[in-house]
Amino acid sequence: MASIDTGGGDSGHKKGPGVKKAKKLSTRVDMTPMVDLGFLLITFFIFTATMSSPTTMDLNMPKETEKQDEQTEVKQSGALTIMLSKDDKVYFYEGELAPDGSNFKSGTFKTIRDEIIKKRKSVIASHAHDRSCEKIQQRAKEKDPKSDWQNACKDRDFVVVIKPTEDATYKNAVDILDEMTINAVKRFAVVKISDTEKDLVKATEGAGGIK
Amino acid sequence: MPSVKIPRKSTDTDMTPFVDIAFLILSFFIMATKFKPAEPVPVETPHSVSSDILKEENALLITIDGESRVFVNLSSPKGGSEKLLRVIEGINASRSLNLTPAQKQAFTKAEIIGVPFASLGGFLNLSPSEQKDFKAPGIPVMDSLNNEMVWWIAETKKAFAGEKLLYMIKGDNKSKYPAFEAVINALRRNEEFKYNLITSREEAPAGTELYRERNK
Numbered sequence: 001m002a003s004i005d006t007g008g009g010d011s012g013h014k015k016g017p018g019v020k021k022a023k024k025l026s027t028r029v030d031m032t033p034m035v036d037l038g039f040l041l042i043t044f045f046i047f048t049a050t051m052s053s054p055t056t057m058d059l060n061m062p063k064e065t066e067k068q069d070e071q072t073e074v075k076q077s078g079a080l081t082i083m084l085s086k087d088d089k090v091y092f093y094e095g096e097l098a099p100d101g102s103n104f105k106s107g108t109f110k111t112i113r114d115e116i117i118k119k120r121k122s123v124i125a126s127h128a129h130d131r132s133c134e135k136i137q138q139r140a141k142e143k144d145p146k147s148d149w150q151n152a153c154k155d156r157d158f159v160v161v162i163k164p165t166e167d168a169t170y171k172n173a174v175d176i177l178d179e180m181t182i183n184a185v186k187r188f189a190v191v192k193i194s195d196t197e198k199d200l201v202k203a204t205e206g207a208g209g210i211k
Numbered sequence: 212m213p214s215v216k217i218p219r220k221s222t223d224t225d226m227t228p229f230v231d232i233a234f235l236i237l238s239f240f241i242m243a244t245k246f247k248p249a250e251p252v253p254v255e256t257p258h259s260v261s262s263d264i265l266k267e268e269n270a271l272l273i274t275i276d277g278e279s280r281v282f283v284n285l286s287s288p289k290g291g292s293e294k295l296l297r298v299i300e301g302i303n304a305s306r307s308l309n310l311t312p313a314q315k316q317a318f319t320k321a322e323i324i325g326v327p328f329a330s331l332g333g334f335l336n337l338s339p340s341e342q343k344d345f346k347a348p349g350i351p352v353m354d355s356l357n358n359e360m361v362w363w364i365a366e367t368k369k370a371f372a373g374e375k376l377l378y379m380i381k382g383d384n385k386s387k388y389p390a391f392e393a394v395i396n397a398l399r400r401n402e403e404f405k406y407n408l409i410t411s412r413e414e415a416p417a418g419t420e421l422y423r424e425r426n427k
Binding site for chain 1: 212218229237241257260265379380383391392395398402405409410411413
């Protein structure tokens with residue numbers, strides 16, 4: 001019995017040979033598992049709390065205007081038209097659509113970023129400085145003098161026209177709008193698809209085996 | 212030689228303050244976190260690089276679910292049910308639905324509305340638990356002549372006149388684009404051009420313009 005006894009306080013108060021000693025157990029509890037559990041719960045809460053914070057993407061649509069002089073002019077050479085279709089496929093062409101559809105190409109959401117960057121570079125390369133350009137530069141300079149306002153005007157002619165088909169999903173639309181933010185495309189428009197383009201998309205899909 | 216006695220100290224430390232701190236932090240986190248309310252319509256939002264956090268304000272939340280059904284949900288953290296009552300009264304008057312006061316009260320408590328005007332009264336007669344199980348057909352938007360979303364937006368706009376009102380669109384990944392377009396058209400017809408699309412956070416891909424801008 002004495003070997004199990006952990007009590008430290010019995011200094012010889014024996015009351016007699018018949019009296020059994022009350023065992024004195026230590027009141028100290030090992031707290032380590034409790035601490036483990038506590039911190040486990042904390043980490044769990046921290047992770048779940050920060051994971052699900054929804055963000056919002058601002059979308060500003062232009063007012064629809066019939067008046068010719070209020071409409072924004074777009075240079076055909078600087079335009080990149082992107083069509084969204086089913087199975088997350090994208091179709092695009094630069095400038096004006098050739099009558100035979102020869103510049104009509106297809107791609108995916110992974111390749112379209114490179115196309116946007118490529119087009120932007122070529123627009124910047126062929127940029128010609130003129131009077132209206134100075135206004136844009138001036139405005140950029142006033143807004144933030146530290147930014148490279150000299151280059152503010154260079155991608156002026158670059159415009160992306162987004163044309164989602166009926167088969168596109170909402171995710172496609174958000175993805176392509178996101179791509180505009182990612183690549184710092186200042187001018188883009190969401191436009192209804194024309195019948196010629198629709199037919200071309202259908203024909204390409206048919207040839208590619210997408211139903 | 213007297214041997215030097217090294218006092219033996221116990222190696223176990225008192226863990227109690229440590230436990231106290233741990234549970235203090237734990238209780239703080241439990242109190243501070245707000246649990247996401249169970250969504251009446253399950254929606255998986257697409258990812259975007261946008262980093263603006265959603266604000267709690269007066270908002271008309273338009274939900275498009277995976278089957279391209281459209282729902283509306285009004286939230287007014289400050290105005291309370293009074294504003295919602297004004298919305299339903301406006302709808303009642305403009306669409307002559309002949310709703311009873313009880314049905315109007317039910318509207319202020321309804322979580323989400325996804326029925327055409329014709330069956331709105333019937334939907335509001337259901338109890339909250341029945342509403343949850345109700346398979347809503349969605350608000351008709353695809354017919355441009357009878358886009359009921361236009362009315363919902365118009366009446367909400369009227370009820371919240373002079374106050375800030377956000378138009379939030381929460382679409383599912385799989386929802387079709389035409390449904391989204393129809394919602395946008397309904398907003399446009401009400402002369403509203405600024406919307407908030409609810410998305411999940413995603414980092415800017417490395418090497419892009421935005422990445423350079425953010426890591427300047």
